[in-house]
Amino acid sequence: MSQTFHSIPVRAAISLVALATVMAASNACAQQAGGASNSAAGPGEIVVTAQRRSESSQKVAIALTAVSGDQLQEKAVLVQRDLQNIAPGLSIVKAGLTESVNIRGIGLASGSPQVANGVASYVDGLFQPPIAQSFDLYDIQNIEVLRGPQGTLVGSNSTGGAIFINTKRPELGKLGGDMNAEYGSYNNVRLNGAINVPVSDTLALRFATNQHWRDSYYTDRGPYKNQPDSLKEHDERLSALYKSGGFSAYWKAELSQKSTGGYAYQPIAGTQFAAGREASRYTVNYDTATANFERAFTTALELKYQTPGGLVIRSLSGYQNKRIWNVYDVDATNQSVAPGPFGPQTQDQYVREREISQEVNIISPDSKAFNYILGGYYQHNKIDVLLHFNGTAPFPIVVNPMNSKTTLGFFAQANYRLSDKFEIQAGARYSHYHVDGTGAVYLGGTPPAAFLTIPQTGTEADGRMTGKLALNYKPDSNNLIYVFAARGYKPGGINPPGGLFNPETVWDFEAGWKTSFLDRHVRTQLGVFYNKYNNFQMDVISPLSGQNGVVNLANATIKGFEGQVQARLAGFGLDAGVSYVDSGLSSVSVINKWQPGAANAQLPACTTSVTSNCFAYQIISSNAGPNLLSPKWTWNAALDYTFQIGDERSVVPRISYSYTGSQWAYVTYLPQYDLIHARHLVNASITLNWGRWKAEAYATNLTKEFFVTGQSTLNEFYNAPREFGVRLGVKL
Structure with missing residues (x-):
């Protein structure tokens, strides 16, 4: 698969030369954009579509953070993981194959394909499977981070919240686009751009591309001299918009592909292979040729x-095909330094997930006192997993589960204005979920070599009614006060061999106040919440198979408050947010995954005497503790000032700071293993705006902080080092 990227420079050159040629030809008739900032204006309104209508984020009775595409670069949001630095209450931790996305401590605390992600991510309305989600963000219209269960309009697995990423669509009657180039530390090169072409009065096309290369942050002292966490990525998106009368059709197709040379991580101190840890930061020592290759194809059609x-009738159809191939050094060491029990610990992993989805909406006009939204939803996912383990036992282990999942939903939401100031909102959704599992785990190799086959078969089906009841009060055009109760649900599933786990549910009670003042130069959003959470799903080591299995561990109570402010006064710009989350899980008893050999055993539990075909697991009983991946405090602040230096010219220095409190990664609550410590991050930039041109110098992780960003099995991941760079952009 490494040969796939030999042609990336050629692809990049072709894509960008084509853009440059078309845009140069369109320069004479392009509209100017992106001039000097207007310091007299307030913070710009961001239009969101989380409730299937286009409305100002300040008018939506939901706790949310909205950021425009033009703000992403200045806020150093280049991939989805960066959103945690600007959205209070959001935590995204690395977990190898997937990234665990959690809001208020609810989301995904599992890497198992059996578990649905409780924070649902959508790109242009299509639900995103949890793999292959770390591609660059480019040509973005806006991003919306919704906090709390979205039990009506969003899918059945939105117990923690939802993230909506909306790309830019074609525009009728406009010829233009943009081009951007970046160079920075570690030979970081990023080139992207877009071109909008009006084909006729009713049809427009848009083509966007992104090309990105970067050297590894890490030095591999092992024999293969791997380049883990390096980057070779290319993305292309083609979209079309047709409008005639009351009818419109939007279509897009997108291909994203990247290679990183494998993941970079170290054994957690005190664990089985910790003797092989490297003392130097950003140094690894692998005895395996590591690899990581991801590819995603998406197409969507909205009518x-x-x-x-x-009255609006809307249909959204989608197809996605995501693949990922990894080769891991499981113990993250060179065996000559820290020998494993059976030789080198390696894993070859292939995962493919295909998804088809269909949503239909009927949306009433909102000009009258009563308005409504009706809808139906269908989603089918087919997941194939193939893992080859070597060195974890005196024989090879092959894991080959295959899942077929179907989700159905029917929903309705109605708003009724009791008066000019009071509005009542009620919504309900019924979701049905079904999963079939096939395949097996083979000990000793694939048949006929296998001496033990552990089936991964099973069937599970469940359904729940969810919804929301809210009262909104608008005393004037600058204030919105709301209270609501909402229920969220995440489906259960199979836990092979022969086991099931139940759905998660959560009741959420919230109150919020959104206001604008000082002639709308200042906006604030304040909220409090109380959640009652049942049947928390968590990966544990199954004593039946030795694999990670999913069980319902405990119940939880989650409460807290959030606040955000955006201001622009006398040239100064301020954007800040804070979240406090107080959570508690009930007591649990689990297998100790930190026991030497337990995480990699892949063997059933011994019931009598220990043999080569079983493993003697240990049980740990823990007292009540915080919910997993739930920092108590998160906050962020960014300050900028606009210096006007002439007509359509300005200089804007910016500095931003974000804090994420400590969080627990596993329910044994052992500080030496399970605690991810708090971290601080400082970014800075200075931007020169000159008409259509923009030049920026930036620094990320300015204070050279080094911290853990996540865990997987016995290993931990780290943040990027300090980086400097420059960017140049033009809009035509």
């Missing part, structure tokens, strides 16, 4: 028809 009376 809308608006009747003369304003």
Whole structure:
């Protein structure tokens, strides 16, 4: 698969030369954009579509953080993981194959394909499977981070919240686009751009591309001299928009592909292979040729028809095909330094997930006192997993589960304005989920060599009614006060061999206040919440198979508050947010995954005497503790000032700071293993705006902080080092 990227420079050159040629030709008739900032204006309004209607984020009775595409670069948000630095209450930790996304401590605390992610991510309305989600963000219209269960309009697995990423769509009657180039530390090169072409009065096309290369942050002292966490990525997106009368059709196709040379991590101190840890930062010592290759293809078609009376009928169809191939050095060491029990610990992993989805909406006009949204949803996912383990036992182990999942949903939401100031909102959704599992775990190799086959078969089906009841009060055009109760649900599943786990549910009670003042130069959003969470799903080591299995561990109570402010006064710009989350899980008893050999055993538990075909696991009983991946405090602040230096010219220095409190990664609550410590991050930039041009010098992780960003089995991941760079952009 490494040959796939030999042609990336050629692809990049072709894509960007084509953009440059078309845009140069369009320069004479392009509209100017992106000039000097207007320091007299307030913070710009961001239009969101989380409730299937286009409305100001300040008018939506939901706790959310919204950021425009033009703000992403200045806020150093280049991939989805960076959103945790600007959205209070959001935590995204590295877990190898997946990234665990959690809001208020609810989301995904598992890397198992059996578990749904409780924070649902959507790109242009399509639900995203948890693999292959770390691609660059480019040509983005806006991003919306919704906190709390979204039990009506969003899918059945949104117990913690939802993230909506909306790319830019074609525009009728406009010829233009943009081009951007970046160079920075570690030979970081990023080139992207977009071109919008009006084909006719009713049809427009948009092509966007992103090309990104970067050397590894790490030095591998092992024999293979791997380049873990290096980057070779290319992304292309083609979209079309047709409008005629009340009918519109939007179509897009996107291909994203990247290689990172494998993941970079170290054994956690005190664990089985900790003797092989490297003392130097950003140094690893692998005895395996590591690899990571990801590819995603997405296509979507949205059809809308608006009747003369304003009723909208909408259809959104989607298909996605995501693949990922990894080769891991499981123990993250060179065996000559820290020998494993059976030789080198390696894993070859292939995962493919295909998804088809269909959503239909009927949306009433909102000009009258009563308005509504009706909808239906269908989603089918097919997941294939193939793992080859070597060195974890005196024989090879092959894990080959295959899942077929179907989700159905029917929902309705209605708003009724009791008066000019009071509005009541009610919504309900019924979701049904079904999963079939096939495949097996083979000890000793694939048949006929296997001496033991552990089936991964099973069937599970469940369904729940969720929804929301809210009262909104608008005393004037600058204030919104709301209270609501909402229920969220995440489906259960199979826990092979022969086991099931139940759905998660959560009740959420919230109150919030959004206000604008000082002639709308200052906006604030404040909220409090109380959640009652049942049947927390968590990966544990199954005594039946020795694999990670999913069980319902405990119940939880989660409460806290959040606040955000955006201001622009006399040239100064301020954007800040804070979140406090107080959570508690009930007591649990689990297998000790930190016991030497337990995490990699892949063997059933011994019931009598220990043999080569079983493993003697230990049980740990822990007292009540915080919910997993739930920092108590998160906050962020960014300050900038606009110096006007002439007509359409300005200089804007910015500095930002984010804090994420400590969080627990596993329910044994052992500080030496399970605690991810608090971290601080400082970024800075200075931007020169000159008409259509923009030049920026930036620094990320300015104070050279070094911290753990996540865990997987017995290993831990780290943040990027300090980086400097420059960017140049032009809009035509």
